[in-house]
Amino acid sequence: MKKASIKIGVILPFSGSEDIAGPMCLQGAKMAVAEINGAGGLLKGNKLELVVEDSQTEAIIALEKAKKLVIEDKVTAILGPVISTARNLVMDVMREYKIPLLYGTDYEGEACDRYLFCYSAIPEHYLKPFIPYLFENYGKSIYLLGSDYVWPIKTNEYTKRIVSRLGGTVVGEEYFHFGITDFCTTIKKIIDSGAKTVLTLLIDKDTQTFLRQFNKHGLQDKIKLAVMAFNENMLSSMPNEQVEGILTCNHFFSCLDRPETKDFVDRQRKMFGSDTMVSYYTESHYGLIMAFKNAIEKTQSLDIEKIIDAMGDQSLLSGNGEVTMRRNDHHMVLNIVIVEVNGGQFVQRKYISSISPENQCAGQKMR
């Protein structure tokens, strides 16, 4: 007799403004499922099955899809979505139906819920090592740029705290609406401010616009650019000279010189072709499914409350060293890498292991 499959819903953007992220996330999830099923499945041979939905990068659509997955497909967990607004909306459904949401995108932090697990780099993860690195190597004045929404603004609150603690100065701070086409005045302000580094937290498409114009003014050699959420996909989509020398920082890069990373990237390439993009999105979504699998194996049941309890305080080896899902706030202890673009490739500059951010549930009660 065929065993019933354990369904995991997937809500990711395959169209709309974040459509670059969706496929990379799904690759990670697909590989995790293939590996688990290849090894005989879960419990008594039950296979994992993904039910994939397109969120269209729209919060309301994500909500609709979440309801569909929960009510119609009766999924055991949902993986996704990418944007914070969608996550907040989907959480309403998760709380109501008591099903866990596995979230794998870097975000602003402080989301705290019994039914939410964040395999995400939050500002503290990358800025805690990154800002000191910038100051040591390039000088203590920094210019902050961001898209005008919650992630950059919240992140920069944290940036400013670190900067002042380290005795540096924020010489400028600006936020832009999505789809901005002209950074000329901003670039002039950056030059006038005498900033040694520029930290950008722009959405993908605006980052590209900014880099192009920054490069046109020939500033790449004079001012150090630190670009957050810069990944393999964006790197390959831009001409080498426009991205040369960019610094970025995250919990996974496919260039890492570590055995587990090489193995991870190889497995991805074997499954999706030799030119496939493997980014931190891929790794985090892979890791989430693996963590969920571990929890099911540990409890030997499909009782969701028990699985949730077993999710916490587990360590796993995913794409970059051993990482831990914490029990108290369902956030991760991650290994962080600082890389620089050199000849169209990421090159590792500094490796910082086990960064454990403050409790993200501090001051809140986990519902």
Add this chain to the structure above:
Amino acid sequence: MIKIQGLYRLRNRRLISQIIFLIGFLIYPIFGDEYGIEQLTQYFVYGIFAMSLDIIWGYVGIFSFGHAVFFGLGGYFMTLVTKQMIPYLTCFHSTYAGLIFGIGIPALFAVLLGYFLFYSRIAGPYFAILMCAISVLFERIAVDWYYVGGFNGIFNIPPLTLSIPKLYAYEITQLTLLYYVILGITIGSYVFCSRVVHSPFGSILSAIKDNEERVEFFGYDVPLYKIKIYAISAGIAGLAGALFAAVFSYIGPTTIGFVMSTEILIWVIVGGKGTLLGAMMGAILVRFLEAFLSDIMAYYWILLLAFIFVVIVMFFPKGVFGYIFSDDRKTSENIVVSNRKESILR
């Protein structure tokens, strides 16, 4: 023979199809699953919104490419009122107050806009572009203004509540009940719109659509008529927005801006312009197609959907439902024409 066919066409086709759809919607909860009921409830809200555009685009020829402004205003005001976020007005927080503000404010805004635009003789593409700009402007305001939730929007909006102040309050959260309440409001909106366009007032509107100058020569104050119908349309769009906020328990900048303004155009065109019910069914059909196609293929569904839209526009110029729901008057005209043709042939 011709006469019988004509009579059948004239009186019954529209009525029968209306009744079939009505019965279908009424009995749907008996065999539909929980998810389907929830979906359809949400689609009715979009349907009301689609009718609000059709009443001015299909019947008066005003192309309002920015109609989401009224939808969004309705939604935001419903939210601000029921969540007691408007200073000095916190004593009004019932669903009724929310609906009054959610319908009234967009209608007032439409009067204001209409006064300046219609009396300045701004029409056609200029009007469309202006409305588009206004809707983008409102989207910017919603994104930048953190008090109304900014980019993330506002969550946890109270559901529709039947209440008698200080005595009794009943939250409509049960799925099937909410379905029938929204269906009721949808039917009510349809009947209202239908009465408006088939009234003497409506006849003048369709005359304006056909030849604005001639109506003016007869001594009618055309801009005033346009303002009136625009306010009605905005009020209904506001009602849809207010219901949206309560049903989804969420309102955000996308609902007031460009994307929503474009989507509604697609609904109305696909369903059939100038038929009210066609526009409403268009919204339901498009949303259903989106959900269905993106289910069966997560990657390529948008291409297929675009292809379907092209096919509809090319081969069904009156929309998918335009033929079933088209107006009696137009049908009778056609019949007269076709009868004449046949008599000439004979």
